[in-house]
Amino acid sequence: EQFSGPAVALTGTGTTRSFFAPGVSAPTTLGFRIAANGQVDDVTITVNPAELGFTAVPRNVDDKVTVPAGHNVTVLTRLGDPILPGVPAFANNGTDTNYAGRIGDHGDALYYYGLSAAGVRDDNSSIRGLLVQNHENLNVQYLHPNGPTNLAAGQVRTAAEAIKEIEAHGVSITEIQDTGNRNWVVVANSALNRRITPNTPMRINGPVRGTAFVQTVGSPDGTTSNGTINNCANGHALWGTNLTCEENWAGYFRRDNSGAGADTANRTARELTALRRYGVNSNRGNYNWASVSTTDPIYRRWDARAGTGAATTDYRNEPNTFGWVVEIDPYNPNTMPRKRTALGRMGHEGAWLSNLVEGQRIGVYMGDDARREYMYKFVSDATWTNADLNRSDRLAVGDKYLDTGTLYVARFNADGTGTWLPLVFGQVPVRPAVGSEPAYTFQDQADILVNTRLAADAVGATPMDRPEWTGVNPANGEVYLTLTNNNAGGRPITDTNAANPRSYIEPTGPTTTSAGNPNGHIIRLREAGNRADATTFTWDIYLFGADSVDASADVNLSGLNADNDFSSPDGLWFARPQNPSG
Numbered sequence: 001e002q003f004s005g006p007a008v009a010l011t012g013t014g015t016t017r018s019f020f021a022p023g024v025s026a027p028t029t030l031g032f033r034i035a036a037n038g039q040v041d042d043v044t045i046t047v048n049p050a051e052l053g054f055t056a057v058p059r060n061v062d063d064k065v066t067v068p069a070g071h072n073v074t075v076l077t078r079l080g081d082p083i084l085p086g087v088p089a090f091a092n093n094g095t096d097t098n099y100a101g102r103i104g105d106h107g108d109a110l111y112y113y114g115l116s117a118a119g120v121r122d123d124n125s126s127i128r129g130l131l132v133q134n135h136e137n138l139n140v141q142y143l144h145p146n147g148p149t150n151l152a153a154g155q156v157r158t159a160a161e162a163i164k165e166i167e168a169h170g171v172s173i174t175e176i177q178d179t180g181n182r183n184w185v186v187v188a189n190s191a192l193n194r195r196i197t198p199n200t201p202m203r204i205n206g207p208v209r210g211t212a213f214v215q216t217v218g219s220p221d222g223t224t225s226n227g228t229i230n231n232c233a234n235g236h237a238l239w240g241t242n243l244t245c246e247e248n249w250a251g252y253f254r255r256d257n258s259g260a261g262a263d264t265a266n267r268t269a270r271e272l273t274a275l276r277r278y279g280v281n282s283n284r285g286n287y288n289w290a291s292v293s294t295t296d297p298i299y300r301r302w303d304a305r306a307g308t309g310a311a312t313t314d315y316r317n318e319p320n321t322f323g324w325v326v327e328i329d330p331y332n333p334n335t336m337p338r339k340r341t342a343l344g345r346m347g348h349e350g351a352w353l354s355n356l357v358e359g360q361r362i363g364v365y366m367g368d369d370a371r372r373e374y375m376y377k378f379v380s381d382a383t384w385t386n387a388d389l390n391r392s393d394r395l396a397v398g399d400k401y402l403d404t405g406t407l408y409v410a411r412f413n414a415d416g417t418g419t420w421l422p423l424v425f426g427q428v429p430v431r432p433a434v435g436s437e438p439a440y441t442f443q444d445q446a447d448i449l450v451n452t453r454l455a456a457d458a459v460g461a462t463p464m465d466r467p468e469w470t471g472v473n474p475a476n477g478e479v480y481l482t483l484t485n486n487n488a489g490g491r492p493i494t495d496t497n498a499a500n501p502r503s504y505i506e507p508t509g510p511t512t513t514s515a516g517n518p519n520g521h522i523i524r525l526r527e528a529g530n531r532a533d534a535t536t537f538t539w540d541i542y543l544f545g546a547d548s549v550d551a552s553a554d555v556n557l558s559g560l561n562a563d564n565d566f567s568s569p570d571g572l573w574f575a576r577p578q579n580p581s582g
Contacts, residue, residue, distance in 0.1 A: 001032070001033050002030065002031065002033075003031045003032070003042070004029070004030065004031035005029055005030030005031055006022045006024070006028065006030065008021075008030065010032075011124060015036075017032075020124075021047045022047065023049075023050065024047050024048070024049055025049055027047070027048050027049070028047050029044050029045070029046050029047075030045050031043070031044050032044075032045070054068035054069070054071065055068055056068065056563075058562075059562045059563070059565070076131070076174075076176060076184060076185075076186060077103045077107075077131070077133070077172070078090070079102075079103055079104070079105050079142070080092060080096050080099075080102050081103040081186070082101060082102055082188075083101065083102065083103060083174050083186070083188075083194075083195065084100075084101035084189070084193060084194075084195065085189045086101070090102065093145060094142065094143060094144045094145035094146070094147075095145055096164075097160075097164065098167070099164055099167035099168045099195075099197075100167040100195050100197050101195060102195070103133075103135075103172050103174070104135025104167070104168045104170055104171075104172055104195070104197075105135055105137065105138045105139060105142075105143070105168040106135055106136040106137040106138060106139070107133050107134070107135060108133070108136040108231065108233065109134045109233045109234035109244070109350070109571075110131060110132070110133045110134075111131075111132050111234060111236050111242055112129050112130070112132075113129055113130040113132065113242075113330050114129045115128045115129050115130060115175070116128070119191075119192070120331070121331050121390075123240070126178075127177065127178040128176070128177045128178065129175070130173055130174065130175055130176070130330045130331070131174045131175075131176055132171065132173050132234070132242045132244075132328070132330050133171065133172050133173075134170075134171055134231035134232060134233075134244055135168060135169055135170050135172065136169075136230055136232050136247070137169070137230065137248075138168055138287070140165060140287070143161075143168060144161055144164070148161055148287075149161065150288075150291075151288060153283065153284055153288075154284075155288070156291045156292065157287070157288050157289060157291050158292065159294060159296070159299065162287070162289045162292050162299055163298065165287050165289070166197065166198050166199065166298065167195075167197045167199070169197060169198050169228075169229050169230065169231070170196045170197040170198060170200065170227065170228055170229065170231065171196040171228065171231055171242075171244050171328065172194070172196075173192065173193060173194040173195075173196070173328075173330050174186055174190075174193055175187040175190035191333070192330070192333060194330075194333045196227075196228060197227055197228075198226065198228065198229045199226055199227050199298060200226065200227050200228070200337070201225075201226060201227075201336055202224060202225045202226065202227060202228065202326065202337050202338070202339050203223070203224055203336045203337070204222065204223055204224060204225055204321070204338075204339045204341060205338045205339060205340055205341065205342075205399065205403050206339075206341035206342035206343075206402075206404075206449070207341055207342055207445050207446050208222075208341035208345075208446045208449050208450055209222065209341065210222045210223055211446040212311065212317075213320045213446055213447075213450045214317060214320050214321050215311055215312050215317060216301075216311070216312065216315060216318055217312060217313065217314065217315060218301065220312045225321035226297075226301070226321075228246055228322075228337070229246060229249050229252060229322060230247050230248045230249045230252070230322075231244045231245060231246060231247070231326075232245055232246075232247035232248075232348070232349050232350070232369065233348075233350030233468065233469050233571070234350060234351070235325070235350055235351035235352045235353060237327070237353060237394075237397075237398065238353065238356055238389060239388055239389055239390075239394050239397040239398070240330075240390075240394045241327050241328060241329050241330070241394045241395065241397075241398055242327070242329075243325050243326070243340075243351045243364075244325075244326045244328060245325055245326075245350055245351055246322050246324055246325075246326065247347045247348055247349055247369055249322035249323055249347075250278045250279040250319065250322075250323075250347075251282055251285065251286045252285050252287070252289070252302055252322075253280050253282060253285050253290075253302055253303075253304040253318065253319050254282060254283065254284050254285045254288075254290040254303045254304060254305065255275065255280055255281060255282060255283070255304050256283050256305055258283070262305075263304075263305035263306040263307075266305075266306040266307060266308055266316075267306050267316075269438055270440060271306075271316075273437055273438060273454070274440075274450070274451045274454065275319070276437065277453050277457075278319070278323070278453065280304065280319045285302050289302040290302040290303035301315045302315075302318070303315055304316055304317075304318050304319050320345070323345035323346055323347065323348065324339040324341060324343070324345055324348070325339075325340045325343045325348055325351045325364075325402075326338065326339050327395060327398045327402065329394045331394070332394070335395055338395055338398060338399070338402075340402045340403065341449050341450075342378060342402060342403050342405055342407065342449065343364060343366065343376075343402065343407065344366070344376055344378070344407050344423070344449055344452035345449060345450050345451070345452050346366075346368040346373070346452050346453055347368050347370050347373065348366060348367075348368065348369075349366070349367040349368070349369035349467065349469060350366065350367060350468065350469045351364050351365070351366045351470075352364070352365050352366075352469070352471060352472055353365075353472065354472055354477065354479075355472060355474060355532075356389075357384060357532075358384060358385065358386050359383050359384065359385075360383055360384055360531060360532065360533065361379050361381070361382070361383055361405070361531075362380040362382075362384055362401050362532060363377050363378065363379050363380075363527075363533065364378040364379075364402070365377050365470035365472065366378070366470065367464075367468050367469065367481060367482075368452075368453070368467060369467065369468050369484070370466060371465065371466050371486045371488055371491075372463035372464070372486070373453065373464060373467060374409050374410065374453075374456045374462065374463065374464060374467065375409070375410040375461075375464060375467045375470075375481055376408065376409050376410070376452070377407075377409075377410070377420055377532075378405055378406070378407050378408070379406050379408065379532060379533045380400075380401040380402065380404070380405040381404040381405045381406075382400050382404070382405075384401070406422055406423075406424060407422075407448075407449065407452070408420035408421060408423065408535070409421050409452075409455075409456040409459060409461040410461060410462060410537075411459075411460060411461055411462050412462040412497070412498060412499035412539060413498065414497075414498035416539060416540060417536065417538055418525065418536065418537045418538070418539050419535065419536055419537075420534070420536070420537070421456075421459040421460070421461060422535075423448050423449075423452065423455045423456065423459065424445070424448070425442060425444055425445040425447075425448055428442055428448055428458050428459055429458050429459070430442075430458065431454045431455070431457050432458075434457075440454050440458075442454075442455065442458075462497055462499055462500075463497070463500070464483055464499065464500055465483040465484065465485060465486035465517050465520060465521070466483060466484040466485055467481055467482075467483055468481075468482045468483070468484050468569070468570050468571075468572075469481075469482050469570060469571055469572040470482075470572065471572035471574050473574055476526075477526075477527065477530045477532075478525065478526050479524070479525040479526075479527070480522055480523070480524050480525075480542065481524075481525070482520065482522055482569040482571075482572050483500065483517075483520050483521050483522065483523060483569070484520045484568045484569060484570055485516070485517055485518050485519065485520040485568050486500065486516050486517045486518075486520075487506065487515070487516025487517060487518040491503060491515055492515060493505075493515055499523060499541070500517065500521075501541075502521065502544060502554070502557065503515055503516055503517055504516075504552070504554045504555060506518050518568070519544065519545035519546050519547070519555070519566075519567040519568065520567065520569050521543060521544045521545055521569070522541070522545075522569055522572075523539055523540070523541055523542060524539060524540055524541075524542040525537045525538070525539045526538050543558045543560075544556070544557040544558045544560075545560075545566050545567045545568060545569055546558065546560050546565060546567070547565055547567065548560045548561045548565035
């Protein structure tokens with residue numbers, strides 16, 4: 001037992017106990033008392049402040065991964081690497097097939113889940129674990145021997161090419177192990193290796209489950225869907241699950257919103273408003289998968305045109321099954337991932353949980369990654385109990401905390417205060433007409449959650465400069481939000497607000513300029529009472545991104561130098577509060 005010093009959690013069995021050293025600012029002594037066989041001994045251990053054991057990498061524009069002297073880089077997984085039994089080695093010449101058994105393309109958010117020597121969950125293991133990685137998008141030129149054929153508008157794609165492109169999306173789960181001296185390897189054919197693709201069965205949970213919004217040919221009762229796509233950032237639930245987030249899903253669908261084959265005549269005005277708000281307007285979809293000449297739903301489902309029959313006779317509702325936060329249990333390949341509809345539908349960049357406090361509700365902080373979109377927070381109805389931290393039915397824990405609660409959107413006031421505006425049916429007014437877009441009246445809570453952007457418009461949330469990742473400080477609960485940039489198409493200098501105050505003229509070429517905030521910034525929030533269920537908060541701008549060589553007074557507002565300058569902040573991460581272990 002411990003008798004002095006900052007409290008730490010002792011782990012281990014038998015004659016050995018261990019602990020993570022706490023973060024300290026000066027040498028600090030911890031005292032432990034050991035009792036065995038009638039004898040008592042006291043042991044003291046001194047913990048020193050953490051120090052960098054290397055020289056920081058200097059600023060450079062080299063097109064390569066640069067690490068400090070004495071360190072090296074190892075590639076663990078590459079596009080096409082086989083991770084399931086029976087999948088042949090990657091030829092890397094475009095002839096490879098079965099990407100449902102290989103590492104996918106465009107690796108994005110990544111999280112490590114520890115494994116014990118017995119191959120079960122161990123959050124403290126740093127020598128064996130699972131990598132859960134998003135595969136957001138494609139470089140199609142590398143997937144086929146001569147690049148993709150028939151990708152031009154109006155041409156029919158082949159099923160052989162389309163299935164590769166579809167399966168190269170999604171999520172991979174791969175076991176890795178340190179074989180000694182930081183020699184990390186992928187465990188080939190591990191029983192925990194797994195690919196989750198746009199074709200993987202998913203369970204729809206939360207208030208939208210079973211509603212008309214998600215009734216499709218594949219799920220007439222609206223309780224299941226197939227797959228996940230354009231997975232960008234993520235989140236981690238401390239009960240051992242991964243939250244993967246669907247971002248730019250809207251562009252994959254064919255609608256033919258004008259001209260021959262248009263479905264506009266078969267849509268209600270409400271449907272058309274919702275589709276336009278999310279950008280489901282393509283005449284073919286990003287990769288034209290719907291053009292494959294087959295009745296196979298793997299390809300047909302990307303054709304979201306509405307026919308004259310019922311919604312369950314075509315795929316008009318298929319876009320409504322995307323845009324969600326998806327919870328995955330990486331430790332159990334036999335579980336079906338859950339689409340958590342209570343967290344709202346948008347271009348999810350990430351979903352990060354508040355600190356877990358016994359007896360308090362859980363918050364999930366989210367950004368909708370598009371220019372002039374919003375920051376959101378979901379608050380659970382259930383209050384946290386530490387007994388749920390290590391349950392083996394991890395997705396059932398998610399059911400408890402992530403399926404019922406209140407979704408909020410943020411309003412940032414000019415005086416440094418803010419309000420969480422509830423997106424609750426009966427409290428959300430009619431979304432007023434905007435230009436040629438008609439007014440939108442919400443019919444129920446499912447309508448609000450499927451059309452979250454419209455609801456946020458209606459309550460007057462603050463439009464932001466591409467809200468991306470959130471991060472929660474484990475020491476004090478402060479929430480940080482990255483605002484990547486806002487300069488597409490040029491926004492007027494006057495089109496700003498207190499939380500997004502910077503707009504200036506940026507040279508984009510020898511004779512061209514653009515107005516906006518191309519370097520982005522980071523905002524910091526503190527909830528009232530440090531509680532995730534607070535309805536008000538205070539905020540400030542933590543840093544403005546800038547190139548340190550730009551001396552313009554309206555650009556480098558944070559006075560950055562070559563040691564710390566940055567632009568377009570995206571990923572955000574807090575390490576554990578303890579000192580790093582060896």
